[in-house]
Amino acid sequence: MKALNNILSGHSADELDKLFVSDPQYAEFLKYVNWRRNCEMGRTTWGFIDYNLGTLFEYASKYSMCEQFFAIGFTHKQVVEDFRYSINEVPKWLRNYCLGVKNRRLLSNDFVDFYKRYPDHVQTILQAQYMTLTESDLTYFFDGRNTSYYMDILTFLDQNYGYNLVDVFIYIDKIMTFEAIDNMNWLLKELYDYTRMMGAISHKFDRYPRHFKTTMDIVTRNYKRLKREFSEEVFKSRINKEYEFTYKGLRFFYPDSTQDIKDEAVQQNNCVASYIDRVIDGECHIMFLRNAKEPDKSLVTIEIQDGRIVQALQRFNDPLTADQQEAVNAWNKHFSKKGKVAA
Numbered sequence: 001m002k003a004l005n006n007i008l009s010g011h012s013a014d015e016l017d018k019l020f021v022s023d024p025q026y027a028e029f030l031k032y033v034n035w036r037r038n039c040e041m042g043r044t045t046w047g048f049i050d051y052n053l054g055t056l057f058e059y060a061s062k063y064s065m066c067e068q069f070f071a072i073g074f075t076h077k078q079v080v081e082d083f084r085y086s087i088n089e090v091p092k093w094l095r096n097y098c099l100g101v102k103n104r105r106l107l108s109n110d111f112v113d114f115y116k117r118y119p120d121h122v123q124t125i126l127q128a129q130y131m132t133l134t135e136s137d138l139t140y141f142f143d144g145r146n147t148s149y150y151m152d153i154l155t156f157l158d159q160n161y162g163y164n165l166v167d168v169f170i171y172i173d174k175i176m177t178f179e180a181i182d183n184m185n186w187l188l189k190e191l192y193d194y195t196r197m198m199g200a201i202s203h204k205f206d207r208y209p210r211h212f213k214t215t216m217d218i219v220t221r222n223y224k225r226l227k228r229e230f231s232e233e234v235f236k237s238r239i240n241k242e243y244e245f246t247y248k249g250l251r252f253f254y255p256d257s258t259q260d261i262k263d264e265a266v267q268q269n270n271c272v273a274s275y276i277d278r279v280i281d282g283e284c285h286i287m288f289l290r291n292a293k294e295p296d297k298s299l300v301t302i303e304i305q306d307g308r309i310v311q312a313l314q315r316f317n318d319p320l321t322a323d324q325q326e327a328v329n330a331w332n333k334h335f336s337k338k339g340k341v342a343a
Contacts, residue, residue, distance in 0.1 A: 025070050032076030033060040069107070073099050080108050091115075097126055101139050110147035117155070121165040128169065132176040137184050150185065153192045161195055163207060171208045179213055190216060197223040198266050201273070202259070205266035211316060215269045222265055222273045232258060234280045243287060243304065245334060250327040251292040252302065254285070261286055267298035268315045275303065284310075289327060300324055307335050 037059050060067070066079045068087045072095060087095070090112060098107040115122045126138060141150055157163035168191070172184050181187050190212075197219050198205035209215035235258050245252045255261050258276050264286075265273035278284050289300035289312065300320060303311035312320055312328050320328065 025073065028075050029063075029067050029070035030060065032066065032070070032079060033063055035076060036063065069095075074107075078106070082109070083107065084109055085112050091119075093123065101135075106139060106143055108143075108147050110151055111142050114147065114151045114154075118158075118165055124166050125169050128166070130169075130173040133169070133173045133184060141185060150188060153188055156192065157195060161199060161203075161207065163195075167208070175212045179211075181213075187212075194219055202263040202266045204263045206269060209269055211269075214316075218269060218271055219266075222271060231280060235276070238279055238282060238285070240285060243285060243335075245331050246292055247327040247330040248323070249292050250299075250324065251290055251295065252327075252331060253288045253290060253295060255288065260288075264288060264298055264301055268301055268313075270301055270313065270315070270317055272301050272303075289324060302328075308332055 065083055065086075069079045069083075070076075072087065078098065078101070090107070094112075094115060095107075126142075154163075154165055154168065157168060158165055168188075172187050172191070175181055175187060176184060194209075194212075194216055195207070201219075201223065206215075236256075239254055239256065241254055243252065244254055255264070261276055261279075262273050265271065272286060275284065275286050279286055283305070285304040287302040287304060288298065289302055290297060291299060298315065300312055300314055302309055309328050309332055312324070314320060314324070
């Protein structure tokens with residue numbers, strides 16, 4: 001030990017590779033131990049300063065858990081302090097993935113906790129082929145410094161709203177590609193906000209909207225409007241079932257409550273919920289055009305004024321199909337012959 005101490009005296013940590021040629025992994029471990037000791041002593045250098053090798057080896061026992069990771073090829077920049085899992089508890093493919101990430105301390109307790117909760121999902125996420133997402137994006141996402149926060153979001157999406165986590169990453173990749181978003185972490189937080197707001201309005205919402213930024217703008221506006229209570233009694237007094245009508249398998253339904261209109265808004269990704277006040281005030285009627293055999297599935301949102309359909313749009317405010325337009329024309333023709341129905 002004394003001889004080794006004399007040999008190492010005056011050498012920097014960078015020279016350990018030369019001194020431990022036969023055991024480079026152990027040299028990496030000692031670099032790490034030396035760096036940790038200097039940090040705790042308030043020093044920024046990696047070199048051996050004024051303590052002997054015996055002290056260094058004694059200090060190394062504090063990090064014996066980390067030594068096993070150096071033994072399989074980790075460097076001092078990749079290993080994590082206070083890691084509570086043994087090497088055998090981390091699958092080989094995951095160890096190899098973390099080894100391939102340079103200058104990242106990816107193997108954290110939070111990351112492995114999350115992997116153990118969703119083993120199939122994590123492996124698929126890390127090994128999938130993406131259009132825009134890069135390994136650097138995923139590395140930053142799963143980095144030990146950020147893992148806990150983002151894992152909490154993913155767990156919330158899964159446990160509260162039934163999101164498939166693999167589909168979440170595929171969706172994020174799609175939105176980044178086609179809507180020119182360059183920050184996946186920001187996008188995940190936006191998806192969390194979107195889900196939280198939509199869930200507060202109605203659970204019948206599209207978990208993966210086609211036009212995310214546009215949909216998010218609509219949702220934010222609707223959420224602010226819908227936080228306040230509407231007078232359900234007044235709304236029910238405005239319901240006019242005489243407007244219900246069937247044409248070639250398509251049925252015009254009148255909503256039974258303000259919640260029905262809120263459900264329609266989130267399913268159709270439109271701003272129809274903002275019309276509730278107008279219905280209550282007697283300015284218009286809101287109805288739903290749906291397949292008569294699938295009355296619970298949103299299809300077209302209808303606005304009626306003075307006994308005539310003045311607005312009819314599909315999801316995302318898309319125009320009607322030929323069959324839907326024919327049904328709207330038939331409704332207008334029917335009620336023009338019948339005369340204006342009392343509001």
